[in-house]
Amino acid sequence: MAEAPKFLRPVTAPAADVGLAVTFERPLTLDCGRNLFPVTVAYKTYGVLNADKSNAILICHALTGDQFVASDHPVTGKPGWWTIMVGPGKPIDTDRFFVICSNVIGGCMGSTGPAENDPETGKPYGLAFPLVTIRDMVRAQAMLVEHLGISQLLAVVGGSMGGMQALQWAASYPERVRAVMPIACAARHSAQNIAFHEVGRQAIMADPDWKNGEYQQQGTTPSKGLAVARMAAHITYVSEEALQRKFGRSLQNREALSFQFAPDFQIESYLHYQGLSFVDRFDANSYLYITRAMDYFDLAADYDGHLASAFGADAPRFCIISFTSDWLFPTAENKRVAHALNAVAANVSFVEIKTDKGHDAFLLDEPEMFGTVRGFLNAVADS
Amino acid sequence: MAEAPKFLRPVTAPAADVGLAVTFERPLTLDCGRNLFPVTVAYKTYGVLNADKSNAILICHALTGDQFVASDHPVTGKPGWWTIMVGPGKPIDTDRFFVICSNVIGGCMGSTGPAENDPETGKPYGLAFPLVTIRDMVRAQAMLVEHLGISQLLAVVGGSMGGMQALQWAASYPERVRAVMPIACAARHSAQNIAFHEVGRQAIMADPDWKNGEYQQQGTTPSKGLAVARMAAHITYVSEEALQRKFGRSLQNREALSFQFAPDFQIESYLHYQGLSFVDRFDANSYLYITRAMDYFDLAADYDGHLASAFGADAPRFCIISFTSDWLFPTAENKRVAHALNAVAANVSFVEIKTDKGHDAFLLDEPEMFGTVRGFLNAVADS
Numbered sequence: 001m002a003e004a005p006k007f008l009r010p011v012t013a014p015a016a017d018v019g020l021a022v023t024f025e026r027p028l029t030l031d032c033g034r035n036l037f038p039v040t041v042a043y044k045t046y047g048v049l050n051a052d053k054s055n056a057i058l059i060c061h062a063l064t065g066d067q068f069v070a071s072d073h074p075v076t077g078k079p080g081w082w083t084i085m086v087g088p089g090k091p092i093d094t095d096r097f098f099v100i101c102s103n104v105i106g107g108c109m110g111s112t113g114p115a116e117n118d119p120e121t122g123k124p125y126g127l128a129f130p131l132v133t134i135r136d137m138v139r140a141q142a143m144l145v146e147h148l149g150i151s152q153l154l155a156v157v158g159g160s161m162g163g164m165q166a167l168q169w170a171a172s173y174p175e176r177v178r179a180v181m182p183i184a185c186a187a188r189h190s191a192q193n194i195a196f197h198e199v200g201r202q203a204i205m206a207d208p209d210w211k212n213g214e215y216q217q218q219g220t221t222p223s224k225g226l227a228v229a230r231m232a233a234h235i236t237y238v239s240e241e242a243l244q245r246k247f248g249r250s251l252q253n254r255e256a257l258s259f260q261f262a263p264d265f266q267i268e269s270y271l272h273y274q275g276l277s278f279v280d281r282f283d284a285n286s287y288l289y290i291t292r293a294m295d296y297f298d299l300a301a302d303y304d305g306h307l308a309s310a311f312g313a314d315a316p317r318f319c320i321i322s323f324t325s326d327w328l329f330p331t332a333e334n335k336r337v338a339h340a341l342n343a344v345a346a347n348v349s350f351v352e353i354k355t356d357k358g359h360d361a362f363l364l365d366e367p368e369m370f371g372t373v374r375g376f377l378n379a380v381a382d383s
Numbered sequence: 384m385a386e387a388p389k390f391l392r393p394v395t396a397p398a399a400d401v402g403l404a405v406t407f408e409r410p411l412t413l414d415c416g417r418n419l420f421p422v423t424v425a426y427k428t429y430g431v432l433n434a435d436k437s438n439a440i441l442i443c444h445a446l447t448g449d450q451f452v453a454s455d456h457p458v459t460g461k462p463g464w465w466t467i468m469v470g471p472g473k474p475i476d477t478d479r480f481f482v483i484c485s486n487v488i489g490g491c492m493g494s495t496g497p498a499e500n501d502p503e504t505g506k507p508y509g510l511a512f513p514l515v516t517i518r519d520m521v522r523a524q525a526m527l528v529e530h531l532g533i534s535q536l537l538a539v540v541g542g543s544m545g546g547m548q549a550l551q552w553a554a555s556y557p558e559r560v561r562a563v564m565p566i567a568c569a570a571r572h573s574a575q576n577i578a579f580h581e582v583g584r585q586a587i588m589a590d591p592d593w594k595n596g597e598y599q600q601q602g603t604t605p606s607k608g609l610a611v612a613r614m615a616a617h618i619t620y621v622s623e624e625a626l627q628r629k630f631g632r633s634l635q636n637r638e639a640l641s642f643q644f645a646p647d648f649q650i651e652s653y654l655h656y657q658g659l660s661f662v663d664r665f666d667a668n669s670y671l672y673i674t675r676a677m678d679y680f681d682l683a684a685d686y687d688g689h690l691a692s693a694f695g696a697d698a699p700r701f702c703i704i705s706f707t708s709d710w711l712f713p714t715a716e717n718k719r720v721a722h723a724l725n726a727v728a729a730n731v732s733f734v735e736i737k738t739d740k741g742h743d744a745f746l747l748d749e750p751e752m753f754g755t756v757r758g759f760l761n762a763v764a765d766s
Contacts, residue, residue: 206608
């Protein structure tokens with residue numbers, strides 16, 4: 001456990017009310033070889049840690065998520081991103097479990113990221129921030145869990161990029177987690193997924209207000225580029241069927257085509273809203289860094305291309321969930337993980353949920369997912 | 384045939400060598416209600432029109448195509464976009480057939496479009512250009528065909544947006560075309576397809592060099608926005624399987640990840656190339672107008688929502704081709720057209736070709752497509 005912190009020092013949360021935060025006094029050595037120092041991890045907890053500290057569940061957030069999994073977002077004022085899943089009596093029941101959710105490093109909700117000041121220059125990092133990986137994010141989470149005095153998590157749960165982190169936990173710290181639930185994810189990012197991310201990055205970098213990443217110093221915000229990036233990405237979060245069902249070719253507040261370029265179709269207005277509402281709460285450089293971390297993710301690559309080698313005889317118990325209409329992380333990619341786990345005789349269950357809601361199904365009202373999550377976590381807790 | 388031109392006057396081709404061009408002395412009344420005047424249609428022909436003018440095939444190009452279907456492109460110097468299909472001895476055999484291909488109105492290769500001068504102001508149209516539809520494009524083609532003295536085409540053939548035009552020909556001018564081959568298209572643009580186009584348009588409009596469409600007067604070019612639009616669109620032209628097969632996670636000219644934002648992966652370099660090479664040959668405003676025309680396309684909507692009503696007892700003979708891995712215009716959409724034609728007892732054959740090449744398969748080496756096209760056109764000609 002080479003990266004365990006030597007000293008721990010809780011600090012006041014930065015500017016926005018990001019919940020709790022801890023700044024470690026020891027640098028975090030990253031996959032790129034650079035040391036990140038200081039490292040702050042902002043987080044939220046829900047429920048109560050029991051006496052023997054055996055009921056802690058770490059929830060890992062997706063690309064644009066944050067630690068506000070089950071409480072109002074301090075910037076938007078909107079409910080947390082997984083209130084449907086996490087809370088008293090919910091599938092991840094905070095009456096029974098102690099839930100931790102931390103902002104990933106590279107993020108923009110209080111954990112160290114490109115918007116923070118670089119101690120070497122006293123100015124925001126911008127592109128001087130080192131590229132972080134999913135494994136680096138998990139290293140920082142492990143430091144937080146240790147800081148909280150928890151030697152073993154009951155479970156790590158996450159969807160999309162959160163699922164990547166759950167997989168990485170099983171590979172990096174099998175002795176520190178009893179169970180892992182990767183939802184709607186993959187052990188590697190595909191060429192198509194990299195392509196969509198690169199389009200988003202190019203849209204941001206094409207915005208003259210991005211200013212080579214130094215927009216904070218120059219008082220600008222690359223909102224237009226970031227909105228385009230979000231719009232492109234958002235299409236991949238929804239299935240073609242769901243878009244057709246929800247929007248089809250319906251017009252927005254009009255009886256007939258306008259023969260103008262303003263939004264005619266509801267799907268256009270919906271996308272505009274997705275783009276515009278996103279830029280108010282997310283940092284463009286963080287978007288670059290986190291998409292890059294996802295693109296770099298290829299768990300097998302760390303084990304000479306053998307995914308099964310990422311997991312040993314001490315692998316935690318697994319429950320993998322995929323969705324039939326998820327074309328970003330299709331069932332086949334989730335099955336690859338299950339097969340690799342089977343190859344090392346791990347305890348793994350795999351559930352493919354039939355839905356037309358696409359990748360974002362993991363955030364939505366999917367009763368079969370709720371039942372699976374509730375049942376699996378209770379079974380692990382009772383075992 | 385209300386929109387038939389009263390007078391026809393061939394003119395010299397504009398600036399670049401766009402091949403042949405005709406400027407009509409009668410305005411073209413558009414679906415938006417406005418009159419377009421003057422209207423120039425730039426075109427190329429291949430092969431020889433026979434004495435009874437019965438061997439003419441109109442090829443309709445896709446979104447970013449042009450009239451250079453089988454001859455070198457005057458701007459890029461590259462071979463025409465369908466040389467694999469059109470030429471002496473090719474499936475569309477110019478030893479037997481007289482092939483016509485015209486640039487769509489709204490385009491940027493010599494036909495009247497937003498880059499041309501608005502006679503009312505003497506300045507380039509820009510956004511003052513009226514929104515055109517697929518039906519408007521076909522109206523202009525019909526004027527060209529009449530200008531060439533051809534009362535009935537042997538066939539109209541097109542892929543993607545070209546297929547939409549082929550469908551529109553069958554609906555608008557059934558008596559003027561004996562056979563129609565729509566390839567990899569649909570009778571309507573889906574919500575997902577509209578969404579991707581809107582992302583592209585927003586990327587262009589977000590580019591400060593776009594200058595509300597007046598970039599010609601202001602001496603700028605919205606290259607970055609147009610490149611992002613092209614990159615996003617290009618992903619939809621290829622299947623996930625093909626991207627995985629061709630690129631996977633292979634690195635570009637390097638042994639290991641760079642931990643930088645420059646392209647690491649081959650798929651990134653490939654996308655960059657697609658974006659950069661596109662802006663040299665295409666006009667950003669044309670991209671806005673033509674994507675909008677595709678989004679507006681919904682053939683059934685012109686017939687109270689009944690697609691079958693678009694076709695009558697006099698429907699031309701049909702051969703519809705789709706590709707299994709085309710997720711932009713999936714087989715199901717092509718089948719909808721076939722079913723509508725079945726409902727009016729039209730002569731229709733439908734071929735779904737198994738390939739992993741995605742939407743762009745219609746431009747690529749697909750022997751089954753070549754055999755189908757060759758066989759169908761010869762059968763029509765011989766009947």
